[in-house]
Amino acid sequence: MLSITNLKKTYGTIEALKGINLNVRKNEVYGFIGKNGAGKTTTIELILDFIKRDSGNILFDGIPVENGDFLYKDKIGYVPDAPVFPKYLSAKEFLKTSIELSKNTPIDHEKQVSQVLQFVGLKDNTQKIGGFSRGMKQRLSIAQALIHKPEFLIMDEPTSALDPVGRMEILKLIKALSKSMTIFYSTHILEDAEKVCDTIGLIDKGKVLLEKSTDKLFENRETTQHTLVTNHSNEETKKVLNTLKTLKNVSVKNEMLRIELGDTQPFTLFEKLHEANIEVRTFKEEKKTLEELFIEVTDDESTA
Amino acid sequence: MKALLKYDFLYMHKTTKIFIMIGLGIFLAALSVLTARYMSELMQYAMTQEGIETVDVPTPTVQDAYVQFYSNMQQIFFLVLLFIAGAFFSKDISKGIDQWLFARPVSRVHYMLSKTLIIHLLGLFGLFVSALFFAYSTVFVFEGFEFWRFFGSLFIFYVFILFFVQLVMMLVSIFARMLWAMLISVVFFFVLSLFNTIDSGVFKYMPTKLPTIALDFINGEATVNTLLWSLGLGLGLSIALSILGIHLFNKQLYKQ
Structure with missing residues (x-):
């Protein structure tokens, strides 16, 4: 669905992206993970042509995307990290405007707006967006991204500012949406990515260090470890x-x-x-968390 | 384009900019007629209060009403519209709403054209309502109101507004912020107005001369040559600023 090759972007003297490659398959949830400042948002801004790339190719749904193209965006829904929408509109007016700005929507606009508002729990809200709370804005942000029935959903850190309940709701939503669309989910919360993603792309300092399906990522021996509890102190056991x-x-x-x-x-x-008279009480195999893997991969890269 | 026009219209409507411009237009029209009609009485009253010997002030005519109207339009209506234009062109980018807009299949050229069209519709509508109110009330107060010449002069005056609004648009495209665009435009307006006294060469046809030419047109004193050159220069510069503004807008988005 989305293929990126050798994508580069420089801001002044700072190399934000150093020639990244990505491949997002149709109907998968692609977790784009990395620390703050790793290059996640820059990549998204380049996909959406908000900023001009220095070099590299973007192929969306088999068609090359050039600077200045905009028609391909009709298939994309975008949930920004910090949603800002026109304050003077109500949620309904805003969604109506959003759907009208899309090109190929042979659907009943009123019905679609009403359904999506119901879906995000804002149906009976008549307030202006200016009076919305952060959580309501986030829900509205998801609504505007889904209103034109996109095939590809880009979510930029959608859970970063939410409380645990809000986070869980978003993750459930991603799971539900993944049945009908491709999702490009950018986050620095590795625990969330681990729960919902089919493929993980790990970016650090403008480079994609790893791109693997979540299953493959944890199936080999490299990604497993053991926990050990003995009748001696950890330090003594470690010494042995x-x-x-x-x-x-x-x-x-x-x-x-x-x-x-x-x-x-x-x-x-x-x-x-x-031999050292240390008795083993527990010896258990467990998979590494994505967080541990992330630290390992980024550490390897910085020492390389 | 239709959806963008609707979006921009909603902004003007929901933020009451339409009502502000209409209200201001009507207020200034009424003020113009009243000031013209009662200026001599006001002056005589003020002079009596100060103990100054009264002098004969000529009886006000419809010409005074025209002068008052264009003076108010140039000093107040034009500047208010210019500030609304600055805010309107810059608001999406300065507030971050552009991410929502440009994540959709929206052409950047259409985006700017829509904004340009809506701001001028607002300006023209406000000016027209004001002119109608002015014409209606002037007919009752003064004799010899020149309907067709007056409404023709509105077109000349609007070219003056068009030029400065397009200048603001172009400057917003460079700076992406309202403050600098407004500051430079207003300073440019006052500096250019200083050259109004020069009546030779290209200075004769400067856009800041257009309000005076509009008055000359009503009085039948504007020559065809002056009209053609001034309107041609005003329109030509406005078109050039629009094209440059759209070009720079694309670059500016990419710069962020």
Whole structure:
């Protein structure tokens, strides 16, 4: 649905994007994750032609997008990170204007506006947008992005300013919408991305460091680790484990030892601990969180 | 384009700009007639109060009403419209609403054309309502009101407004903010007005001369040559500013 190759953008002397490549398939939720300032919003602004790219290609639905093109946007819905809409309009007037600005909408505008307002819980609201709370604006932002029935939804940090309940609602909404459209979901909240995304694209310092399906991302050994609890202190246990040269990593997190086995077999590890009179109480395999993976990948990149 | 026109019209309607311009137009029209009619009485009253010997002030004529009308239009109506234009051209970008607009299939050229069209419809409508009210009340107060010449002069006067509104549009396209655009336009207006006394070369046809030419037209004193050159220059410059403004607007969006 969306293919980006070698996309570059520079602001003065700052290289915001250093030739990124992305591939978003039809009907998937693509999680575009990265820290603040990694280049997520710049990428979105280039996709939507808000800013001019230095070089690179954008292919949307099989058609190349050039600077100044606008017709392709009819298939796109956009939820900005900080929604700003005309204060003097009511939600209904605003959505009517939004749908009228779209080109190919052979639908009953009144009915569509009413349905979408109901969907976001603003149906009976007659207030002007100027009087809306942050949460209401966010819901209206989603409504305006869906009003023209887009095929591709771009969401730029939609949960960053919401409370936990609001966040959960948005994630549920993404799940529900993913059945009928492609979603490009930009966030720095990795926990959210992990819950809803089919594919993860990880961006840091203007470079896409990793692009994989969420399943593949966690299926291999590199993305699993073990937690270990013994009858000795973590420090004492760690000292013993550090003598095993084949162990990849031993760290303490949340008062538990976390071990990446690398080439070490669990049996070898137990034997070593037994020799030191350390009794194993819990040894459990668990997948790395996206957060841990993210830190690992970005750390690797900065040390490279 | 239709949707953009509707969106821009909604702004003018919902933020009461339409009513402000109509109300202001009617107020200034009434003020013009009353000032022209009672100016001599007012002056004589003021002089008596100050103990100054009264002098004979000529009886006011319809000519005084025309002068008052264009003077009020130039000093108040024009400047108010100019400020509304500055806010109107810059509001979407300065407030961040442009992201919502340009995430949709909206042409940047149509966007600027729609704004230009709506601001001029507002200006023309306000001026026309004002002129109608002025004409209606002047007929009752003074004799010899020149209907067709007066309404013809409105077109000449509007070219003056057109030029400065397009200047504001072009400057907003450069600065993306209202403040600088307004400041430069108003300073430019006053500086250009200083050259109104020069009656030779291109200065004879400057856009700031158009309100005077409009009055000359009513009195039948404007030559065809002056009319053609002044209107041609005013319209030509306005078109050039519009094209430049749209071109710069594209660049400005990309600059942010």
